[in-house]
Amino acid sequence: MKKLFVLTGAGMSVESGLSTFRDADGLWENYPVARVATHEAWLEDPVYVNNFYNMLRRKLLDARPNEGHRLVAALEQRYDVTVVTQNVDNLHEMAGSSRVIHLHGELMKTCSSRDVDDPRYWRTMTPGDLDVHPGEKAGDGSPLRPYIVFFGEAVPNISVAAGYAQQADLFVIIGTSLNVYPAAGLVQYARPSTPIYLIDPKPVMAAGHHDVRHIQKGASEGMRELSAILLGDE
Numbered sequence: 001m002k003k004l005f006v007l008t009g010a011g012m013s014v015e016s017g018l019s020t021f022r023d024a025d026g027l028w029e030n031y032p033v034a035r036v037a038t039h040e041a042w043l044e045d046p047v048y049v050n051n052f053y054n055m056l057r058r059k060l061l062d063a064r065p066n067e068g069h070r071l072v073a074a075l076e077q078r079y080d081v082t083v084v085t086q087n088v089d090n091l092h093e094m095a096g097s098s099r100v101i102h103l104h105g106e107l108m109k110t111c112s113s114r115d116v117d118d119p120r121y122w123r124t125m126t127p128g129d130l131d132v133h134p135g136e137k138a139g140d141g142s143p144l145r146p147y148i149v150f151f152g153e154a155v156p157n158i159s160v161a162a163g164y165a166q167q168a169d170l171f172v173i174i175g176t177s178l179n180v181y182p183a184a185g186l187v188q189y190a191r192p193s194t195p196i197y198l199i200d201p202k203p204v205m206a207a208g209h210h211d212v213r214h215i216q217k218g219a220s221e222g223m224r225e226l227s228a229i230l231l232g233d234e
Contacts, residue, residue, distance in 0.1 A: 004079035004230075005168035006072055007186055009086045011175020011200055012219050015066040016091055018059065038151050042113070046143055050132040053146040056088075056107055057130040065095035068174065068219030071227050073097045078231060082164040084157075086176060086183050088148060101157050101164070103183050109147035112138035117156050122147060158182045165189035172226065174199045175219050197226055 010018075035041050036052040073096035075081050083092050083100045088107040092100045110132055112121035121138040136144045149155055161183075165171070171190045177200075178184040190196060196212045198204055199222030204214070215222040 001078075001080045002169040003164075003167050004075060004081045004170045004172065005165050005190075006075075006081060006083045006172045006174065007085075007165075007176065007183070008072075008083065008092070008174045009176025009183075012068060012085070013063070013066075013087055013089055013091055014175070015068065015218060015220055016063045016089075018063055018087075018089060018091075033151055037148070039153060042145060042150065046113075046145065047134045050134075050144075050146065053107065053148065054131040057125060060089050060107055061127055061130065063089065063091065065091045066220050068223040069095035069097075071220070071223035072174075075227070075230065079170070082168075084161040084164065084183075084186065101161050103149070103155055103157050103161060105146070105148035107146070107148070110138070110144050111147040112140050112142045113145040114138075114140055114142035116145070116147065116153070155182055158186075161186055162189045166191070168194055170194065170230070171196045172199070173197070173204075174222065176200070176204075177202075178204055197229075199223065199226060 036049055042049050069091050072081070072083060072092065076098060081097065081099065083097045084103060085092060085100060086103050088102065088105050090106065090108055108125050110123045110125065112118055115121070121140055132144050138144045165186045166189045168190055171187065171194050173187065173196065178187065187196065197215060198212055199215045199217060199219060201216055201218050215225050217225065
């Protein structure tokens with residue numbers, strides 16, 4: 001079974017009603033990065049930061065996977081699929097994808113602020129328990145914080161993702177500008193002979209690769225076209 005690597009960004013979830021961060025009217029327009037997505041912001045005002053992610057969880061609760069998510073999951077019928085996402089939502093999992101690697105954390109999880117990556121202190125939030133309250137503690141006694149990779153923090157799953165990228169027989173990029181590192185660098189791990197498909201309605205640069213087929217459409221429409229190509233090749 002051929003190995004298919006799928007890298008997704010914010011454009012993957014736009015059709016599900018979730019705002020991107022960087023586009024016009026994106027989340028960073030109303031909530032500056034420095035206030036909600038850095039370690040310094042967390043130290044200065046953890047209540048404000050937690051309230052921001054509490055709000056995002058409530059928005060996520062109303063979101064559903066779109067056709068693009070479902071079509072990615074359906075490729076598992078023919079391929080060994082690894083999804084690596086820059087998104088912190090859980091829509092790929094909800095759509096049925098069985099191997100999803102989150103580079104930037106998971107919105108529906110909270111963790112220790114002393115050791116973010118210690119799974120003993122991860123907590124998965126539920127629809128009836130979406131909010132981190134002021135003063136709430138993790139299991140190690142440190143303040144509970146979102147399981148989100150803040151700007152300037154290490155991206156622990158990047159090496160795991162790179163390993164899958166190197167093994168890929170097919171490489172697919174959906175809804176990402178390829179401007180955010182280290183995620184954008186994953187395309188450089190693809191073997192020179194690996195076909196690369198890029199789904200995004202906007203022009204995107206995939207530096208260093210000449211064999212990139214750009215499907216200039218949104219996630220769902222682009223995945224319909226790509227599915228026809230891939231399944232037609234079988």
